[in-house]
Amino acid sequence: MSFLDREKSVAPPGYSRWFVPPAALAVHLSIGQVYAFSVFKAPLVERFDSSLTAIGVVFSIAIVMLGLSAAFGGKWVELNGPRKAMFAAGVCWGTGFLVGALGVATGQLWLLYLGYGVIGGIGLGIGYISPVSTLIKWFPDRPGMATGMAIMGFGGGALIASPLSAELLDRYAATPADAIVPAFLTLGAVYFAAMVLGALVVKVPPPGWRPDGWEPPVSARGTAVSEGVSVERAFRTRQFWLLWIVLFCNVTAGIGILEQASPMVQDFFTRVGPAEAAGYVGFLSLCNMVGRFVWSSTSDALGRKRTYIGYLGVGGLLYLLIAVAGTGSVVLFVAVTGVILSFYGGGFATIPAYLKDLFGSFNVGAVHGRLLTAWSCAGIAGPLIVNVIADQQLAAGRSGADLYTFSLALMVGVMAVGFTANMLVRPLPAEPDGAAEGPAGARVREAGGGR
Template identity: 60%
Template sequence: MSPPVAPPGWSRWLVPPAALSVHLSIGQAYAWSVFKPPLESALGLSGTQSALPFQLGIVMLGLSAAFGGTLVERNGPRWAMTVALVCFSSGFLIASLGAATEQYWLIVFGYGFVGGIGLGIGYISPVSTLIKWFPDRPGMATGIAIMGFGGGALIASPWSTQMLKSFGSDSSGIAVAFLVHGLTYAVFMSLGVLLVRVPRGEKPVASGPSALDGVQVSAGNAVRTPQFWCLWVVLCMNVTAGIGILEKAAPMITDFFADTSTPVSVSAAAGFVALLSAANMAGRIGWSSTSDLIGRKNIYRVYLGVGALMYALIAWFGDSSKPLFIICALVILSFYGGGFATIPAYLKDLFGSYQVGAIHGRLLTAWSTAGVLGPLIVNWIADHQEAAGRHGSSLYGLSFLIMIGLLAVGFVANELVRPVHVRHHIPAPREAVDVQREQSAQ
């Protein structure tokens, strides 16, 4: 499938909605928890077992983004969005069959493995194209799209909940809900497939510098540079810190204020989770747009430095003030979302736009690592503290100190980022011709 080239007069502002249609769909992954209790009840699963589809999906997201990034660059955004549509929707259809036949392995395989491939390919599908359309504002452009992944759960969570109420929470009701998800997302994602366009000659129609001017580094060369691995550490540390709160948000705020005169109710804890999702989404567009003004390195200084300060305030004073706890948590989650949205523009600054989608895909293995590391730190320490007889905010003190340390490591890695050495650059077209002429003359 050849990349569709924009006709004369095509507005570049039609590309972000195309990207959003995909990211809002695959962002449903963050709403998987809605299906956990019904699945546990209908199929007799434990909490660990019911989490398997989501965990496998995130692992496959990182792996498919890493291994499929070069194919996305080669075949273009329409091919990538089509693959994402087929895999993500098929994952739901396979999961529907699994629920209908009460074969849980089919749900894990469908939603986790097949759907996870759709997550990874869909996540990186618009990145390179957006950067080529918006070389003047790459942070804002990628922020708009990646905001959709953070906000997808805000749509999917109440929608899925209502479907389970309407169809029932038994295995047949879950099967119908999965079926409706698969068909609806196929239609919605097809809007992006039909709407997406690449700039003529891989150059944007907007005024400003060419997307292919300046430094250009291939994906193969990028992974050999210290800059790539510094950014890998930066992203991993930032995501680990954010997901440490996100994964355990509701029980965390309940535990923090359990021993106070104003404990947090279940409904209030759910409201806190919704606030965190909104902060995650707002940070993706707000902070990434800010990075266009103050620079990528400076915005990551904010994410990592101020994020460590927020964790310190929660660790030492969080249980004495609900507003302080909530504000600090919201700031941390906005940095979590902002870090995801800003990293493609940071990669473009360092390596150019030549294969930025493939480079971004390889970097997302940091997300897979952080997705395991963050929850493991918080849950393992909390379990051991509870076994030792501690309760309330003391369950999380040590894990918060570890998060501060990880953010400090990320801060140092960000400071070590320097321009990529010229030996890693690919020659510009004119330079390549000059080299060939010199070789012919010799």
């Protein structure tokens, strides 16, 4: 298995960096299936004779494990390179489906939690960060566009996985509940093959490589900006924790829309039919996916800080508009929620480039991994805020869109906190000469695999 080692994946002369985005997409489109897990919820409830809450825990475990494995595995990814990391992610993601299928076949719900949730979640975290840090190294001139290309795949994975999963459930057995096991086995095999193919294609740039005509940015002191600081040092900075708050607030608000939008539009969708309701869900997924590429690419021109002013500032105003206008206008509601979901996706795709701007490219995968714990926390906080408040409003005798008016207003406050944190972000203070991990030191570490 030595071909997986970082030293064996250094690009030879003439290798085109444009081979790397398709390899990254192969991984992110595969792990993006997690956004389509809801397709299996009703059949799993029937199969286990359980509740939606008990089955929904599977998704929650997977997202929590995504953040934890990215946080604790980020440094391992940087030391061992993307090929070994992407292969390991494919093994975990494919194994997660196998163990989950075993749990479904034997009626053991805990095996589904262990398989899809824990083992698969580890594959999600390692698979999420490994292509991103590599793309940033290949595209130092356009890091926002590069990360947007990959992370767009994670948002778009559900657009492929949802109809594919529904087709498998329809074809493999008389009822969807009986088709879960072969469907899981098929998806596990397909995604494993796709991720391994991406791992075989991906390569890292040779030490000292730069795009033609590009020069590293120069600091105010007239010297080249450091290629990276250690993840330990980055973790101790105020800038890291401000960005943690920024990501947490952006994701919490985006999940809030996902939790509230469908119940809020039930009124007018029952008047126009279920096809329009399904179309609306697909529209939100498309906005999430497109926003990851468009807004992240735009950040290369606008700057990361200004882009997050848009995500959190304009997004907060749009949230306020929904809180005031409600579902009175179908067109307005659909358009506004679509823009907010595009900001949600864009926030995910832009954050690695923001980290690269602040901490350099050398350890960006490890730093990004630790920052993704904000996603895990938001994945718990967002649904909890919306559903607890909705239950309280229901107990008070309210119904329909009125259940979510207060939580919408609360989300405006969440986005205001994120907006303030973003405005407080400043570049790292200049280090005394020789104290920072400069370009030469970073290259030595890269070339030596971290030794």
